[in-house]
Amino acid sequence: MSSDLSDRKPANARSHLLDNETIAAWVFLSPALILLGVFVLYPIAYLGYLSFTTGSFTRAGVRWVGLRNYWRLLVSPDFWQVLGNTAYFTIATVIPSVVIPLGLAVLLDRSFALRGLLRAAYFIPSITSLVAAGLGFRWLFQTDGVVNDWLGAIGIAPIAWLQDTAWAMPVLILLSIWKQLGFNLVVFLAGLQTIPVSRYEAAELDGADARQKFWYVTLPGLRPTIVFAVVTTAIFTLRSFEQVYVITGGGPLNSTNLLVYYVYDQAFAQFDFGYAAAAATVLLAVTLILVYWQLRSGEET
Template sequence: MKPLPTSNQNLLDQEAIAAWIFLAPAAVLMAIFVIWPIVYLFYLSFTQGNFTITGVHWVGLKNYWRLLVSPDFWQVMGNTIYFTLATVIPSLVIPLLLAVLLNQALALRGILRTAYFIPSITSLVAVGLGWRWLFQTDGPINAFLLSLGFDPIPWLSSTVWAMPVLILLSIWKQLGFNMVVFLAGLQAIPLNRYEAAEMDGAGFWQQFWYITLPGLRPTLIFATITTAIFTLRSFEQVYMITGGGPLNSTNLLVYYIYDQAFAQFDFGYAAAAATILLAVALILVYIQLQVFGDENY
């Protein structure tokens, strides 16, 4: 004879049904706006053509092969790697040090936190226009250099200096957000750990290395992943300041995808490049979780 369900089993079934009912709207929205676009992007990467009356047709791995043999694509990948590494590391180190300083009992702590966070809520398009004005040949930065006796630098027309301008802007933009995240993580570390360390004679750097950094481990994982994703999807800086130049030296992968799709109308090729960008982002997140994560996180 089949046993009758107990009251606990009925309760669990009711809770499961209620959970699915509440999750259904979010699941539907995710399927429409996240999963389906990714699936369609993957399909589009195996096609060629455009969204006109001629339509698209299947070409298999041709788009991926074109990427592998394209010198421009590999230059863009090199630019993206350089830009990402040069942006992510300072965007973590500088906000962490600022958060440690602001976590102390300073009189102007609230004002400083607000001042550092303002760039994070400022329009990147407007900021890009401002930075282009600052670093143009006859702009304020070169005027300041001339006042110090230095020769002006062709910031935006130099293959050497154009990328550092974009990197500096990206660091400035990300700094405030990461600082607030680190401040929240610091305030979650129990004070008695620092008190015990002081009683044992530990100095500032010893406390930072053995208490602060281990206590911030989950926060560091979150900040690293979000900063890497923000950096990989950088587009507005290139679009507003350099347009990928000079000589393709500041062309990043997202801008390259945009140019191929909406300037060259080569949607299949652009979709293949976007698929590679998605794969790179997923690989980076996996590596970061493996390196910095642990069983308790």
């Protein structure tokens, strides 16, 4: 009797895996899975493979070199400078790109005239072409540009914004903050709608003022939203390419060269594809760590 039951279990399991609903689910999922495999998983796997080779446009030119490309990264002063530039650019962009929209969202969440118009105005940078915005910023901050004209009008000497190693990076940071502000604003406005009004009412009954309600009600309620905004903004800055390409080209003296532009330069200017793939793998690893942190934070909340 027991042997009959044991024989039935595998058969039932197989029939469950091959029932009509399961087959239908796999049929509907297969187009998405195929696209995911072809356009995401395969390129990532090939990138990892390429980072261990010399790299080439043709398979005949590919030669296995092991960890040599990663060793070259470790001993390259240019790569460490680019990493420092990227870290500086990311931190200096993420903090204002989260703090400013958060404050604006709290203000715009209240009912007042022109609220809808202001929301639309703040979102315009997010739908503006980054290349067009970069050209506009380059025109504004060139030596004889509008910004220096304004400074001259108040008695300040012109600044070589894009030729000075101290000022070129802040211009890129300012453009990135301007670009990301509207997206994060919309994210925070959506997050504010998820906080129950009863929490604010309870805080008012306890005698909390506006600052205390923001600190003890709004911020804890927005914790998942803040984590999401930080991660998405960090990923946006880590993959920044257009700003550098259009405005500075990595100069002056490599002071604005970011990791994505460095990968592009090594691959398509120096034709060192294996080394560029190793640098891109480092960027991928950092991005995956950020995504993992966001997912873990979401589970904890």
